Amino acid sequence: MDSGGNILQFYYGDDGLDPASIEGSDSPVEFSRNLKHSIAFHLNDSIKEYLLPWQIIDETESQITATRFKGCSEEFLKALKKFIDKSVVDALVSSRVAHGLPTGLDKDDRWDSNYGKI
Numbered sequence: 001m002d003s004g005g006n007i008l009q010f011y012y013g014d015d016g017l018d019p020a021s022i023e024g025s026d027s028p029v030e031f032s033r034n035l036k037h038s039i040a041f042h043l044n045d046s047i048k049e050y051l052l053p054w055q056i057i058d059e060t061e062s063q064i065t066a067t068r069f070k071g072c073s074e075e076f077l078k079a080l081k082k083f084i085d086k087s088v089v090d091a092l093v094s095s096r097v098a099h100g101l102p103t104g105l106d107k108d109d110r111w112d113s114n115y116g117k118i
Helices: 031-042 052-064 074-098
Strands: none
Touching: 031 074, 052 074
16 A cells, blocks of 8 residues: 555555665666667567657657546656656767767758658
């Protein structure tokens, strides 16, 4: 039970969180670990199109304001958005700039001259 008397789990470990990996953490969700798991799990998926940084920003905003996230605290949503901005968007922008491509932060950056229209 939580401090409000709500039942969180019927059995220890039923919530799928590993207490050993969240001890001393500010959050019960380890975003970096989840991102690495997702990348490893979907690495060989045949993706036809990739998202540009501006699309990731728009999609993040769309998802965190969706009904399924209504029960999440504002603090959690801010932490999630900050993680995506720093660990996904900023990393992608840096990689694009290093390869001579537009940042992809503006909706007008839809054309990558070396690779064709995205």
